[in-house]
Amino acid sequence: MRQKGIPLARRRSGGGTVFHDLGNVNLTFFTSKKNYDRHRNLQVVTSALKGLRPDLDVRATERFDILLNGHHKISGTAAKLGRTAAYHHCTLLCSVDRALLSAVLKPTCQGIKSNATQSVPSPVKNLLDEDPTLDCDTIMDSVASQYNTEFGFSSPVTLVDPSDELSLPGIQRMAHELLAWEWTFGRTPKFSICTTFKLKDDMSICNATLNMDIKNGIIESCDIEVPSDWLPVELSREFSLHLIGGKLCPYETSVLAAELLRTIPQNKELERKMYNLCRRVIFMM
Known part of the structure; x- marks a missing residue:
């Protein structure tokens, strides 16, 4: 990753490593802890995909992944539950650089032992390879529409600039914390x-x-x-x-x-x- 200039961040929700580029859509569901429901959230995603292509074979697993054609992983899940609030996020592989994904997720150091949850390698596939019409923008619009339908909302889609400090006070500080050595390594389990x-x-x-x-x-x-x-x-x-x-x-x-x-x-x-x-x-x- 260092050789390719790819930054490392450690999310607060824990779980396995995720590769992100502009072909990987990240979806986050914010709820109260009482209404936290990963099954329902993933149903929103799979229904949105089937709404675009009814014969698409996508389904959520017991591990809260989403598989394409029963074999290829197109989505993984992580979550964090607070005292009163919770969030659940998942990915969608739309047009990821799969060669780069495989290269950076391959461990460079064998023999690491810890009590942390181990990542489970899985075969992956881009949705765009399955259907050229399933690009990121089309999928995001469909997920937003399905989300409104599922939860009874009628809210328009609002574009958010994650670098806008005026709209999101403290966002730059929080982003820096997730990239800093003090968090990425300094707070890791033994x-x-x-x-x-x-x-x-x-x-x-x-x-x-x-x-x-x-x-x-x-x-x-x-x-x-x-x-x-x-x-x-x-x-x-x-x-x-x-x-x-x-x-x-x-x-x-x-x-x-x-x-x-x-x-x-x-x-x-x-x-x-x-x-x-x-x-x-x-x-x-």
Whole structure:
């Protein structure tokens, strides 16, 4: 994601990772907690789609996903319930860049262990691939109309500019909070990374291991093991010690790595190998 310049935000509703571009419609249903009903909300969506194309095979599942033709996932769900209010949001894949979606949702670091809910990979398909008339604007208009019908409203559609601070006071601050490290990583459940990775040099290659425990985004323990015939044990141990107490953050780790590299004796081979080790660990963050 960093290589492609795609920003990461963490929503307050929890759940699995969602890829967004302009071909992915995000729908949010705000209600009182008493009237919270995901089944009814998804019925609005499926009815709106069938209203555009009656023979379209779309149905909600027990996981509150929406499947196309009983197989392809076109919508996922997340929700948050407060003391008196609630919201439920879901997606609709209309014309998403599926190649990019698959690329960014593929984990770059294997071996992450936590108690968080695991994402369930599913085959996906764009509605536009099923029917060229099902573009984003057409679908949004149909969902709005079906929503009014379902809930007995007659309200016109109002376009909202999410960057308009005058209409939505505090919206920029809230958006910044969802993007900030303090929320995206600093408020995450405790997790660990236990993985093996390859280190390459011009003349050699070896397997290294990384064992790391992270709480509130802070590295509590770290053990990097590299074969001693590839890199002196004291150097990998020193790198591990440098990371403990720091943020799980590629930018801060890059600064720590740069500081450590400056302390290495004048040895081009060791410098190169340590640089490769630092780069691989940073890549997994």
